[in-house]
Every structure is written in C-alpha cells, then in structure tokens.
Amino acid sequence: MWTNRLTEHPNDEMLLAYLDGEVSASRVRVIRNHLKTCWKCRSILTDLESQAEAISRLLTTRSNADIDRTASAKEKFLRWRASFEKGRRTPFKSLSPLRVSSATLIPGCP
Numbered sequence: 834m835w836t837n838r839l840t841e842h843p844n845d846e847m848l849l850a851y852l853d854g855e856v857s858a859s860r861v862r863v864i865r866n867h868l869k870t871c872w873k874c875r876s877i878l879t880d881l882e883s884q885a886e887a888i889s890r891l892l893t894t895r896s897n898a899d900i901d902r903t904a905s906a907k908e909k910f911l912r913w914r915a916s917f918e919k920g921r922r923t924p925f926k927s928l929s930p931l932r933v934s935s936a937t938l939i940p941g942c943p
Contacts, residue, residue: 843867848878852885 843851843864850856851864868875 842871842874845877845881848874848881849885852878852882 847856847860847864851861856864868878
C-alpha cells in the first residue's frame with residue numbers, strides 16, 4: 834500500500850507512467866511529493882521527458898524522401914485509375930464467349 838512518502842526512488846518505468854498520466858491519483862500525489870524533495874529524480878524525469886519528446890518528433894517527422902515517394906505513388910495511382918476508367922467505358926468491346934476445357938474441370942465434380 835502506498836503512503837504519502839516514497840521510501841525508495843521511483844524507477845524509470847514508474848516515472849514514465851507518471852509522465853504519461855497512467856498512474857492513480859494517489860500515486861501521482863506520492864510521486865509529486867517525492868519529486869519536490871529529490872533533485873536526482875527530478876533530473877531523471879527531465880531526461881526521460883526529453884527522450885520521449887525526441888522519439889515522438891522522430892516518429893511524426895516525415896522526410897523529403899517520404900513525401901516524394903508519396904507524391905510519386907499518388908501520381909502513379911491517378912494514371913492507373915485514368916487508364917482503368919477509360920477502359921471501363923466500353924466494357925463489352927473485346928469479350929468473346931468463354932470456353933472451358935476438360936483440363937480445368939475439377940475431378941469428382943459434374
């Protein structure tokens with residue numbers, strides 16, 4: 834059971850959970866009280882926060898190569914769609930009756 838004071842320093846996992854808002858209100862109070870008096874844990878918390886922000890920026894930043902690749906894929910799709918739609922305008926132009934050979938029949942099926 835938690836008291837109003839931590840007898841040990843919180844580990845990195847607990848500090849990350851605190852940063853993410855994933856701890857209960859009572860634990861928030863305990864960790865906050867500990868951080869008021871412990872410069873070491875405040876320093877670790879600041880480092881963890883900086884690392885989390887850096888990782889978040891890396892995950893959300895798109896490079897120019899990604900943007901170029903996306904634009905290229907979009908152009909390629911639009912060209913394909915235009916040719917597909919052009920071909921759909923005359924759907925029965927080149928269809929011939931289907932022939933089924935005996936090689937395509939499944940054994941045991943009538």
